Amino acid sequence: MICKNCNAELNSNFCPNCGQPASLKRIDGHYIVHEIEHILHFERGILFTVKELIFNPGQNIRNYLSENRSRLVRPIIFIIITSLIYSLSISFFHIEDQYVKFEGGELRTPSKIFKWIQGHYGYANIIMGIFITLWLKLFFRKYNYNLFEILIVLCFVMGISMLIYSSFALLQGLTKAKLMAIGGMVGLGYCSWAIGHFFGKDKVLNYIKAFFAYILGMLTFVILAILSGFLFDLMTRH
Template sequence: MVCRNCGAEVTQNYCPNCGQPVQLKRIDGHYIAHEIQHVLHFEKGILYTVRELLINPGRNVRHFLTDNRSRLVKPVIFIIVTSLIYTLVLHFFHIEDAYIKFRGGEGERKSITLTFFKWVTEHYGYANIMMGVLIALFLKLFFRKADYNFFEILILLCFTMGMNMLILAVFALIQGIVHANLMGVGAILGFAYCTWAIGQFFGKGTAVNYLKAFAAYLLGFMIFIFMILGVGLSLDNLLNR
């Protein structure tokens, strides 16, 4: 027999080259339940990752980068899943988004600018990765003496921004239940968490690291918003001439 995945010769139940099983089991209810359990289980799953990032984010992200990359959920998957959770909570309780929002006049509903911002609010996972690129550039500039490259800093931001999304989701959930306006509080706490986590990653012994983390995060966020506004308004002006 030949492995359907890599083409190597197979004499047993699993390919000796890539580990692919010779006969794949059919997808059924048990398979779906197992996959959900695999993502959510406490050891090396979403819940475990959230716990570790709450207790000591800097140390755990450094450990992920240098020692063990199987303890935590993959960073890109983490930020996409957590952003999806936040979006689903908002839509379920019909809560107005307090993270990124933009309003136009009655005649501007079909503007390109509003379309861009609508895409951001519906695809936070991808939007956060793009915003993370800008924040990572500032962090690389501010912490240029640190021995971390741009992509390692981007991994740090995937974890911290994913936690920010979960913090916002928790406050959105509470707001939806008690009907109290708490999203502003969640936004402040989420921003504070990211500042603390990033500063801790680069060394928790000095307050300067936290100030640099705060400045980098704020600048990256603002430039992301201004870029959307600038491109959107420019295209709107060109089309309206």
């Protein structure tokens, strides 16, 4: 037999070259349940990743970068899923979004940009993570991590912050108490702690630098979004 994925010769149940099964099972109810269990599995899936990132983010992310990339959920998938959970949470409970908020209805394009951000947090968080990454690279330039590795750190950290915001959205929806502002502070506190923990948990200065890098990255993202929309409006008026 010939592998349908890489055309290598097959003499077993799996391709020796790419690992593709010799024959794929039909997709049925058992397959769907298995896929869901695989995503949520406590030893390798979302729940395991969340647990590891809450209790020991620095060590687990360093392990992901340099030793084992099979224990945690892939970072891009992680931040997109957790951002979706946040969007669904505030939508379900009809909570006013306070994560990225813009008051400026008279500025047409900036308003549209922020409306897009609020509807696509997974992608927007990745974009914002790029700006935070630049500040982190500047503040932690003595460490031997490139921009892409720091961006992976942020995908994990910001993913957990999305779950923190989701938890407070759930509490606010159930209790009717105004808790989202507290959730924002807790989320920011976690991000600063987790990033500082990654670069070295024994140095207080790392947590301070992580906090300011995160704030400056968010401000850079917001300011550039407003300026881009404002300049677009200015150019299209003439």
